[in-house]
Every structure is written in structure tokens, then in C-alpha cells.
Amino acid sequence: MLKSIGALFVSLLVFASWLLPAQTLDYQSHQLTDEGLLIQTSAGQLTLRFHQPAVVEVFYQNEGVKQLPSFTLPPKPQLLAAGLETQGEVLYYGTEALTVRVATQPLRLSFLRDGEVFLAEEQGLFVHDTLRGFRFQLKPDEKLLGAGQRVLGMDRRGHRLPLYNKAHYGYTTESEQMYFSIPGVISSHNYLLLFDNSASGFIDLGKTEADVLQFEAVGGRTGYLVAAGDSHQDTLQQYLQASGMPPLPPRWALGNYASRFGYRTEQEARDTVQRFVDQGFPLDAIVLDLFWFGPDIQGHMGNLAWDKAAFPNPEQMIADFRELGVKTILITEPFMLTSSNRWQEAVREDVLALNLAGKPRTFDFYFGNTGLIDVFKPEAAEWFWQIYHGLMQQGVAGWWGDLGEPEVHPHDAIHRLPQGTATADEIHNAYGHEWAKMVFERHVRDYPTLRPFIMMRSGAPGSQRYGMIPWTGDVDRSWDGLKPQVELALQMSLFGFGYIHSDLGGFAGGETFDAEMYTRWMQFGVFQPVYRPHAQEHIAPEPVFHDGTTQRISRDFIRLRYRLTPYNYTLAYQHSTRGLPLMRPLFWLEPDNPDYLTEKNSYLWGDAFLVAPVTEPGVSSWTVNAPAGVWFDFFAGTAYQGGQKLEVPVTLETIPVLVKAGSFVPMVAPLQSLDQYSTKQLELHYWHHASVGQSEGELYDDDGHSRTSLEDGAFELLQFSARNQQDQQLAISLSRQGDFPGMPAARQLMLVLHQAPTQWQQVQLGEQRFTIQAEALAEGETGAWRNRDGAIVVQFSWQQDTQLQLR
Numbered sequence: 001m002l003k004s005i006g007a008l009f010v011s012l013l014v015f016a017s018w019l020l021p022a023q024t025l026d027y028q029s030h031q032l033t034d035e036g037l038l039i040q041t042s043a044g045q046l047t048l049r050f051h052q053p054a055v056v057e058v059f060y061q062n063e064g065v066k067q068l069p070s071f072t073l074p075p076k077p078q079l080l081a082a083g084l085e086t087q088g089e090v091l092y093y094g095t096e097a098l099t100v101r102v103a104t105q106p107l108r109l110s111f112l113r114d115g116e117v118f119l120a121e122e123q124g125l126f127v128h129d130t131l132r133g134f135r136f137q138l139k140p141d142e143k144l145l146g147a148g149q150r151v152l153g154m155d156r157r158g159h160r161l162p163l164y165n166k167a168h169y170g171y172t173t174e175s176e177q178m179y180f181s182i183p184g185v186i187s188s189h190n191y192l193l194l195f196d197n198s199a200s201g202f203i204d205l206g207k208t209e210a211d212v213l214q215f216e217a218v219g220g221r222t223g224y225l226v227a228a229g230d231s232h233q234d235t236l237q238q239y240l241q242a243s244g245m246p247p248l249p250p251r252w253a254l255g256n257y258a259s260r261f262g263y264r265t266e267q268e269a270r271d272t273v274q275r276f277v278d279q280g281f282p283l284d285a286i287v288l289d290l291f292w293f294g295p296d297i298q299g300h301m302g303n304l305a306w307d308k309a310a311f312p313n314p315e316q317m318i319a320d321f322r323e324l325g326v327k328t329i330l331i332t333e334p335f336m337l338t339s340s341n342r343w344q345e346a347v348r349e350d351v352l353a354l355n356l357a358g359k360p361r362t363f364d365f366y367f368g369n370t371g372l373i374d375v376f377k378p379e380a381a382e383w384f385w386q387i388y389h390g391l392m393q394q395g396v397a398g399w400w401g402d403l404g405e406p407e408v409h410p411h412d413a414i415h416r417l418p419q420g421t422a423t424a425d426e427i428h429n430a431y432g433h434e435w436a437k438m439v440f441e442r443h444v445r446d447y448p449t450l451r452p453f454i455m456m457r458s459g460a461p462g463s464q465r466y467g468m469i470p471w472t473g474d475v476d477r478s479w480d481g482l483k484p485q486v487e488l489a490l491q492m493s494l495f496g497f498g499y500i501h502s503d504l505g506g507f508a509g510g511e512t513f514d515a516e517m518y519t520r521w522m523q524f525g526v527f528q529p530v531y532r533p534h535a536q537e538h539i540a541p542e543p544v545f546h547d548g549t550t551q552r553i554s555r556d557f558i559r560l561r562y563r564l565t566p567y568n569y570t571l572a573y574q575h576s577t578r579g580l581p582l583m584r585p586l587f588w589l590e591p592d593n594p595d596y597l598t599e600k601n602s603y604l605w606g607d608a609f610l611v612a613p614v615t616e617p618g619v620s621s622w623t624v625n626a627p628a629g630v631w632f633d634f635f636a637g638t639a640y641q642g643g644q645k646l647e648v649p650v651t652l653e654t655i656p657v658l659v660k661a662g663s664f665v666p667m668v669a670p671l672q673s674l675d676q677y678s679t680k681q682l683e684l685h686y687w688h689h690a691s692v693g694q695s696e697g698e699l700y701d702d703d704g705h706s707r708t709s710l711e712d713g714a715f716e717l718l719q720f721s722a723r724n725q726q727d728q729q730l731a732i733s734l735s736r737q738g739d740f741p742g743m744p745a746a747r748q749l750m751l752v753l754h755q756a757p758t759q760w761q762q763v764q765l766g767e768q769r770f771t772i773q774a775e776a777l778a779e780g781e782t783g784a785w786r787n788r789d790g791a792i793v794v795q796f797s798w799q800q801d802t803q804l805q806l807r
Contacts (some may be wrong), residue, residue, distance in 0.1 A: 025125070027104035030091060032084050037093045037100075041107060043127075050080040051242035052227070053097040054235065057196070058109065058224035060125045065132070069419055071282050072196045072243050072462040089094075098228055102692025111191070113228050118189050123211055125222060133201065134224060141464050142189055143207050143597050144213070145494060148182030149472060151175040151484040154585075154598045155493070156185070160207035163217065164200045165405035165429050165458045168473065170508040172480035174798050179405060179457050179473040181429060182495050183215060184225075188597055191228040192495075194461055197221050218408035219426040232588055237579035238646045240496045244465025248576045249499065250451045251704030252327055252470070253398075254752045256285025256558050257532040260541050261507075262331075264309040273326055275544040277672070281555055282562045284674050286321060287329045287400060287534070292305035301333055301367045302340030304387050318395035325673025327397035329453065332388070333376065334406060334435060337368040346371065351380035353413040365408040370804040372406060376427065377416040382437040389446055390440060398453030399439055404432035407630045432458035433466075440466035444707065451707045456531075461759040464496040469530060476771070477506030477535060479517050482524070483522070483615045486583075487600040489528065493581030501530035505541050511537050515550050516617050516652065522554045523655045524613035526561045527605040529582045553653055559670040563679060566666035566699050573700035576710060582606065589627040599625050607689045608663035610698075612648070612656040620648045622656050630661035632755065637690070637789060639755070641731035661755075664697025664720045677704065681746040683718065683799075684734075686751045690727045696720065702740050714740040727757055732804040746799040748780065753806065764796055764805040770794075 026042035036049035036057075044062040051057060051073070061067060069075075085092040085153055099112040122135040130235035133450045138144075143712060144157040151174055152159060161176055168178045183203055184194030193213075195203070201217030208214070215224070227242070229235040239564035240246070258276060263269040269286060276283040292314075294300025306314045318328045338348045346352055347360055352371040352645040355361040360371045374380045388399065409431070413424040427434075436454050443452040457471040463470075475481040485502045492500040505518045506526040522543065525531050535541035541577040543554035561568075574580040584604040586596035602612040626642035633640070633648065634657040640646050648656040659665065667683040679701050686697075702715035709715050716738040723731045732751070763770045763784040773785040777795055784794045794804065 014096050016246055023411055025107040027102075027107045027781075034079070036079065037082070037084060037700050039091075039102065040534070041108075042517075046107075048093055048100055048102075049077075050082045050095060050098075051077055052238040053095045053140055054113075054229045054238045055225060055242040056098060056100055056111075056228045057096075057223060057225050058100075058600075059196075059221075062125075062127055062222065064274070064526060065127055066219065068198060068219075068422060068426060069417070070196050070221060070223065070462075071198050071433050071460050072225065074244050074462075074465065077242070082403075086317075089177045097154070097230075098226070111226050111228065113191075118191055118228060119187075119193065119226060127222065130218055131216055132219070132222055133197075133214060134195065134222075136193065136213040138206050138211045138213050140188070140211070142187050143594070144185045144187055144595075146182060146185035147203055147205070147491075147606045148495070149175075149178035149488055149492065151178075151487065154600050155489060157205045157638050158207055159416075160202055160204045161628065162201075163195075163429065164204055165432065167403075167405060168345060169409050170474060170476045171484075172476045172478060174481055175484075180432075180459060180462055180470055180492065180497075184461060184495065185213065186232070186235075186494050190235055190591065190595075191226060192235050194225045194227075194239075195324040195720075196223040196225055196461075198433075198460060200428055201423045209502060219423070227690060229272045233580065236494060236496065236581075240464070240579035243462045243496070245576055245579065246464040246498060247467045247707070248451060248572055248710060249467065249469065250326075250397075250453055251565075251569055251677065252284040253453055253530065254565060254572070255498075255505075255531065255559065256282050257285045257329075257530075257534075258283060258326075258542055259287035259532050259534040260289065261534070261536050262291045264291045264310060266313065266317050270317065270320070272542060273321060273324065275540075277324060279544050279551065279555070281544060282558055282670065282672055283324075283326055284329045285398065287331070287532070289331050290333075292330060297367065299337065299339045299354045299368050299469065301337035302342050302346070304332060304342065304391075307447045315394045323393065325675035327453075329398040329400055330391060331400045331402050333401075333403045333404065334373045334431070335365075335367065335370045336373055336386075337370045338362060339368055343371075346373070346383075349379075349383050351377070353415050356414065357799055361410060361413045363408060363410050372409070372413060374415050375431065375434045375438050377744065378418060380416075381434075382442070385438060385442040389442070392447065401432070401435055401439070401454065401456035404456050408430050429434070430460045432456050432468075433460035433463045436468045440705060449707055451705060459497075460494060465496075468497070469499040469501075470497055471530070471532070472502045474507045475503055476508050477510035477539070478514075478613060479617065481506045481508075481736045482517065482521050482613070484600075485524070486613065488601050489583050490585050490600070490603060491690060493583050493587070496579065496581075497585075498575040498581040499529040501532065503526075503530045503535060503541075504528075504533040505535055506625065507535045509536075513546065518546070519550055519553050519652060520614045520655065524611075526557050526564070527583075527609065527611045527657070531558070531561055556653075562665045562671050562674070563669070564665070566668055566675065566679060566682070566701070567606065567608070570666070570700045573710075573715075574606075579642050586625060588625055596627070598624070603624070607652060608659055608665050610656075610658040612661065614650060614655050619650065621649050622669050624648050624658065625632070626658065630691055631658035632661065633657075633686050634659050637754070650660065659687050661687050662692035662695030663687050664695070664722075664724065666697075666699045666718075674704070678744065680747055681749045683752060685720060685754060686720075686732070687754045688722075688724070688730065688756055690724065692722075693724055695722050701743070703742055709740065711737065712735055716740060716743050729805055729807045730756075732806075734798060734802040734804075736801065741774065746797050747794055748797040749792040749794075751804070752787075753792040754789070756790065758790070758805050760792065762793070764807075765794070765796055766802060
């Protein structure tokens with residue numbers, strides 16, 4: 001009886017400890033060093049470090065509290081000097097852009113921009129044996145975006161969400177937990193707050209307490225980042241400059257892919273590629289799912305070597321595809337089945353996560369009994385990479401990393417980091433990140449001139465610097481699966497994952513082919529960062545296997561995708577240099593418009609396009625939430641006044657795609673493969689309107705594959721500007737700067753001026769003057785004419801900075 005009472009007393013004490021408030025930290029001293037502001041507290045050290053003028057890292061290191069490395073920040077970050085002022089018992093540490101106010105009695109941090117507090121710790125840090133995190137004050141009117149892949153609406157305030165990357169097979173219009181969680185938010189008050197922690201946990205966005213934002217985790221790093229620039233765009237750019245800008249992908253990554261689950265034989269893959277060629281569909285890549293290393297779904301994961309019975313001549317197949325401009329991408333997974341051919345080697349080389357007895361941790365999941373490669377252990381990462389290296393020697397061009405949440409990750413699996421061991425729960429959310437880092441860094445080491453292609457399902461903040469191309473997972477093959485794709489893409493893009501995309505047409509389920517739904521998804525895909533139809537094979541995901549109408553519409557839109565390559569590739573350049581995502585939210589144009597903050601269907605594709613995918617069957621018009629300004633229907637030419645919701649007519653052949661007045665959009669002729677891409681023959685489209693006085697545009701061009709093009713300056717930037725003088729005269733300036741091997745010395749330019757006033761009759765090109773003709777000119781001829789849509793077309797050879805005037 002006494003033993004029972006004693007045990008109950010101990011249990012009550014443990015329970016009561018969970019009810020205790022967070023420990024109050026007392027300020028003791030501070031020191032300003034090259035490593036930042038170091039504050040000694042009663043529990044340990046607090047470090048404040050600026051990584052950019054508007055990005056500060058806050059890192060609490062309480063004594064006796066295990067810490068893990070930051071995965072968000074680069075291993076050797078570039079720190080920025082900041083100033084320190086003392087006013088009584090308050091320290092002010094900061095730059096001209098951002099200041100941290102450190103109240104010492106008690107110790108509390110708040111963050112100021114232009115002298116105003118925009119964010120403040122509430123209780124601040126809390127640490128218990130199995131729970132740690134932070135609490136921040138929320139203002140009543142704040143809206144909160146973020147937390148990664150969820151289907152909840154754009155404003156996530158009022159939700160309590162798990163921070164644990166987890167597959168959600170066949171999701172549709174609701175999901176609180178998916179493949180790629182992000183422990184951070186973007187506030188309507190223009191700041192980004194990120195919990196720098198890789199452990200399993202929760203983010204409570206005012207759900208439990210309406211005025212409190214709480215991050216919590218079972219372990220991991222007790223640190224966070226705050227970014228707050230002059231605008232939402234500036235905030236994202238500075239965050240990415242701190243955590244790592246996404247590198248340029250190979251240009252072919254913007255093309256069309258053949259992909260399914262999966263091609264079972266070499267002959268099936270060859271036949272599929274040939275169908276694309278024969279039917280006139282552009283194609284740049286084929287993705288081989290798990291049948292490349294085994295004849296069926298279960299029992300072979302971990303082989304990661306060609307099944308020669310099904311793929312007897314893989315190197316010749318890859319080479320033949322390459323001759324057609326088609327690159328080969330292979331799936332890999334981090335699971336090593338005990339039945340696989342490499343299991344004994346993996347055990348012998350000690351590359352697997354361990355159990356508590358120091359042996360490989362094995363467990364059952366859908367594909368069989370397995371272990372998990374310990375990508376955190378450098379020796380294991382090198383062993384894993386050698387498999388990739390060998391396949392690249394055979395000609396493989398890109399990698400698809402699947403199941404990298406990891407999909408099954410026993411909590412008692414032990415991983416070995418250079419800094420020490422960690423349980424699965426401590427580093428679960430960083431597994432995909434470390435896997436991408438492994439592939440990226442070793443690819444750069446062994447193939448330093450080539451841009452890596454790394455498509456992965458899961459990662460963490462900071463993964464973008466390793467070129468990760470994520471997708472939205474195993475979405476249901478239905479209208480309800482299509483509906484959340486803009487929301488998912490925008491939420492990920494706002495944290496730097498600009499190449500987020502969906503399995504076009506949907507992946508999971510579906511008993512019969514829905515041609516209309518499939519067509520709408522394929523149309524939307526033109527204005528997604530990656531164009532990859534992918535699905536379970538019982539309904540073909542590739543358009544070449546469907547009816548004539550579906551083929552025709554899909555082919556037209558895929559060709560449009562290829563025509564837009566100069567524009568799309570310029571978006572990739574802007575993403576790598578300025579952090580601008582390819583898909584952009586409407587509130588970037590009007591940040592004070594609350595309606596745009598929650599808009600989850602209409603979005604911007606770069607600066608020029610406004611896109612609203614059709615997500616319901618049988619419609620003849622579709623609502624577009626259009627920001628202020630004049631917009632033109634890309635297909636019909638109809639003009640719309642923005643600042644309102646528009647009803648745009650659609651047919652099965654079109655979705656709402658509007659072009660902003662004053663936009664420049666460079667294009668090329670359709671191509672079979674982006675291997676043939678060149679800007680030597682270039683179209684430059686401009687949409688004129690009297691309301692636009694001045695506008696600008698640009699085009700980025702390089703060789704499409706050299707990894708160091710940006711840092712070496714091996715590229716050309718073409719810049720365009722327009723100045724309208726009350727519709728009496730339009731001046732167009734064209735300039736070019738830079739150089740790269742193979743750059744066109746001159747371009748045959750076709751300048752297309754849409755919506756040009758009918759009274760314009762003359763074009764002055766430098767010292768030459770032309771009368772605008774009624775009939776089209778011959779290819780290569782210099783002059784101007786009106787096409788059947790009324791646009792003025794000016795043709796000439798462009799070699800140097802050029803001025804045009806139309807009147």
C-alpha cells in the first residue's frame with residue numbers, strides 16, 4: 001500500500017511539472033563579439049546573430065539541454081555586424097532594418113521595424129524534459145500563412161498542427177498533416193517567424209489560446225529566426241539570402257515529362273517515348289519508378305541496380321533517349337529491405353539506422369521488412385552516394401527521392417550525426433533535407449560543371465539551397481484533388497520552395513478516366529513550375545494514350561509551355577537571384593487587401609500572368625480575383641478592368657489566363673526538346689494600354705546546364721522597357737548585357753505589340769523608318785505589319801542596344 005501511495009505521489013509530481021510555467025530567465029551579463037550578441041542568463045547563454053539586415057537568429061543554449069545543429073542555416077553562415085545600445089535595463093541590438101529589444105527584468109525579446117514592435121515573445125522559451133519551444137504574442141487582426149503543406153485555406157490561424165512529415169495518400173480538400181511541414185509562419189504584418197527545430201512537435205496558431213502562437217517539440221534545437229523586410233517580397237528574399245538561395249535547375253527541368261507508376265520494362269519505356277515523338281508532343285524527360293530495380297512492388301526496394309530481365313540494355317536505352325533529347329530520371333528510396341540484394345552489404349558497411357542495442361533497426365512496412373539508410377552518418381551518406389555515382393556514369397540525368405519523410409520512421413531508431421546520436425523523433429523532419437544535401441553536395445563534388453536535378457517529396461526549411469524540387473504528394477485523381485493545388489504551391493513558395501508542383505492529372509485512385517478533369521489539370525500545369533503528369537498505371541497519366549480531343553488540347557498547351565520557355569527560365573533566374581517564386585500570391589501586389597491574403601485559386605505566374613485554374617466540371621465561365629490595373633485575356637484578347645472579381649468566359653480549350661497591361665513576354669517557336677532551345681529566333685510580346693505610362697521586362701539566357709553560370713557571370717540579360725506618351729507615341733528600348741559560350745551574336749526578333757492603336761502607322765527603328773504594312777513580311781525581312789488580331793509586328797535583326805518608336 002505504501003509503495004502504491006509513493007508511486008502515485010511521484011506520478012503526481014511528474015504530472016505537476018508539466019503544469020509549471022516556463023522557467024523565467026534572469027539576465028546576468030552580455031558581450032558583443034564577432035559571433036553576435038552573447039547574453040549570459042541564469043540558465044545558460046542566449047545568442048543573437050544577424051544573417052541579413054532584416055534576418056536575426058535567436059538561439060537559447062540552456063545548460064544541460066541537448067542541442068542539435070541548425071538545418072535551416074548553412075553550415076558556415078555569413079554573419080552581419082549589428083549595433084548595440086543600452087537604455088537603462090533594456091538592450092537594443094540591430095541594424096537599420098531590424099532591431100531586437102532585450103528587456104532584462106525579466107528577460108524578454110521583442111522585435112522592432114521603424115521603431116514599432118511587430119513581434120514579441122510572450123513567455124518566450126520553455127524547456128521541460130520532453131517538451132521545449134517558444135510562445136509569442138499575436139495581435140487580434142493578424143492572419144498567419146505557413147506551416148507547409150496543409151489543405152486548410154491560406155490563413156492558418158486558429159489551427160493546431162502537427163510538425164511531423166507524414167504521407168497523406170489520396171488527399172483532397174482537407175488535410176492537417178502532409179509530406180512537408182514547415183515550422184514557421186508568415187504574418188499579414190509582414191514578418192517571417194521560423195522555429196529552427198527538426199524534431200516532432202506542433203505549431204499552435206492561436207488554437208489553444210487565441211492570442212498566443214506556440215511552437216513545441218519533443219527535443220531538438222531551441223532557436224528561431226525572424227525576418228522582416230520592407231515588403232513581403234523583401235522579407236522572403238532576405239530569409240533566402242540567410243538560409244540559402246535555390247540554385248538554377250537544368251533548363252530541361254522546365255520541359256515535359258513522361259512519368260507513371262510505373263514503366264515495367266525497357267520496351268514499355270521505349271514505346272512510350274516513341275509515342276510522344278510520333279504524336280508531336282514535346283518531351284524532355286522520362287521518370288522510371290521502382291520497377292527499374294524489381295519486377296513487382298514488394299521485396300526489391302534497396303536493390304538500386306537494374307533488373308536486367310526487364311531492362312536488358314539500360315545504358316543503350318538511356319543513350320537512345322538522350323539522342324531524342326529525353327533525359328532519364330530514376331526513383332530511389334532510403335529503405336533497404338532485408339530481402340534486397342544489398343542488405344548484407346549495408347549491414348557490413350554499417351550504414352543503417354540502429355536500434356537501442358546498436359544493431360540495424362528493422363521494421364515492417366508496405367514494401368517489406370526493412371532498415372533505413374542513416375543519411376546523417378557521413379560514411380553512410382558516402383556509401384549511398386556511390387550507388388548514385390555509378391548510375392550517373394551510365395547516363396542517368398536526375399534523381400527522384402521518394403518516401404523521404406521517411407514514410408515509416410520508428411521513434412526508437414538511432415541516427416548518428418557528426419555531433420552525436422539522435423533519435424528518430426529528434427531529427428525526423430530533417431531526414432529528407434539531409435538526403436537532398438547528400439546528393440547535392442556529392443554531385444557538385446563529382447560533377448562540378450553540371451546542375452543537379454533532385455526531386456524529393458519531403459524536406460525542411462533550408463532544403464531549397466540543395467536544389468530540392470518538391471511535389472505535393474499522392475493527390476487523389478479527382479476534381480477535389482485538383483482544387484487545393486494552388487494553395488499548396490503558394491504556401492510552399494512563400495518559404496523558398498519555388499519548384500513545388502503537383503502530379504498533373506492526379507495520382508491516386510480513380511476507376512474511370514475523367515477527360516475533362518484531366519484536361520483542366522494539364523492546362524493548369526503549363527503555369528506550374530514543373531510539368532509532370534504522373535499517376536497509378538491503371539489509368540494512363542500520359543496524354544499520348546488518350547482520346548483525340550484530350551490529345552489535341554494537351555498537345556496545344558504543352559507546346560505553349562515550350563513557347564514560354566524564355567519567360568519561364570527567366571522566372572527561374574529571378575528565383576535564384578532574388579528569391580521570387582514562380583507562382584506568386586495576389587497580396588504581393590496589394591498587401592493591405594485582406595481578400596487577396598486568403599485568395600487560394602487566382603495567382604500570379606511571374607509578373608505578367610494572372611492564372612485561375614478551372615476546378616469544377618461543365619462551366620462556361622470562371623471567377624478570377626483580379627488586382628487593380630488592366631488585364632487582357634491571353635487567348636481571346638478581351639480587356640478587363642481589375643480591382644474586382646471577374647467572370648471570364650472559358651471553353652474546354654481555355655482556362656482563365658490574363659496578361660497585365662504593360663507586360664513583356666518573350667517566347668520562342670515550339671520545340672520537340674529543350675535541347676533544341678535557342679533565343680536566336682525570338683518573339684517578344686508586349687501588351688499595350690493607354691493607362692500604362694512605363695513598364696519593364698527582362699529575359700535571362702545562358703547555356704542551360706553549367707552549374708556556375710550565375711557566379712561566373714556566364715549569362716546574358718536582355719532588358720526591355722516601354723514608355724507611352726498618351727497613345728501618341730510608344731518608345732521601346734532593348735538592351736543586352738553579358739556573355740556566355742554559344743550566345744547568339746544577333747537575334748532575329750519579332751516584336752509583337754498587342755492592342756496597338758489603329759492610328760499608329762509608322763515605326764522608327766534606329767535611323768530607319770517603316771510604314772506599317774497590311775500583309776505579313778517574309779521571314780528575315782526587316783519591317784512592320786499588322787497581323788489578323790490587329791497587333792503590330794516589327795521584324796529585324798537585333799545585335800546591340802536598340803530604340804524603337806511607334807506613332
